[in-house]
Amino acid sequence: MKSIHLIAPSGASLDSKSPLAGISWLEGQGIAVENTDCVNRVYERFAGSDDTRLAELNHLSNLDAHSLVMAMRGGYGLHRLLPGIEWNAIAKAIQNGLQVCGHSDFTVFQLGLLARTGAMTLAGPMLNYDFGRLGDDGSPVVPDAFMWQHFQNATEGRKLECAVSAPQAFLGKAKTSPITGLLWGGNLTVVAGLVGTPYLPSNKQTQGGILFLEDVNEHPYRIERMMMQLLDAGILANQGAILLGGFSAYRLYDNDKGYSLERAIEAIRKRLPEEMPILTGLPFGHQANKLTLPVGASANLGFNPNGFELKAQW
Secondary structure, eight states: OOEEEEEOOSBOOSOSHHHHHHHHHHHHTTOEEEOGGGGGOOBTTBSSOHHHHHHHHHGGGGSOTTOEEEESOOSSOSGGGGGGOOHHHHHHHHHTTOEEEEOGGGHHHHHHHHHHHOOOEEEOOOIIIIITOBOTTSOBOOOOHHHHHHHHHHHHHOEEEEEEEOOOSOOTTOOOOSEEEEEEEEEHHHHHHTTTSTTSOOHHHHTTOEEEEEEESOOHHHHHHHHHHHHHTTOGGGSSEEEEEEEESOOOOGGGTTOOHHHHHHHHHHHSOTTOOEEEOOSOSSSSSOOOEEETSEEEEEEETTEEEEEEEO
């Protein structure tokens, strides 16, 4: 990649060092970083006013067809922009070669675009944490090699190949492998918040799909509650498979008395069809070693009790 065009559609940067460290590292790889002024914007908790952030998003349709766009960070803020986004214009730019990458709050944009146009985006690294992460002493941390390699595979080779070796305790009685279907999903809180809106892909679009989910700072009971919402809305049972990534930065309490993330997943497992596989250990989420996943692409998933393989070419 020759250049990255930054956007800041959600929360303002929590510090001034992270975005600068990320820009510096990318430039050290010979990558030109464009629209860097966006990292300095602050309006309340957001990276600029609604009008400013919306205009920046809609400007994507005017970028060079071979541009790679990356979100600065997540937080919250994109949901309030949805009615004003020029979906068709951005989708046309993506069809002509534009690539757009982010995760966390950016899931709102990715699923809204998929629902409205069918256009594909990349669920992957963002500037601040993935390229500008700081250590406890405030010094920059070298970006994760796994993340960087898979990001390059996705943006330059337009492919995903990942093998996970880990015991799979929630397969149920699933026997069909491999599964081919639409790869979609993202942050669980965001996905659940889109239920009942026109910005969540329909069951018709995602039937037999491969749904991936992750979250951060959410206790297992909240994860269970949001997954129950997706289950009762008919979304989970409509899939060919469910992939669970990182659920990080939460802590259990004394009154949990043995309740855990595993118990939450078991509660969901019991209410799904027995042949529906739930797979855990997907390297994606609010963590350093993340994949870059093509949201809206057709993917192939092979699995067994000892792990799984996920592949896509687009």
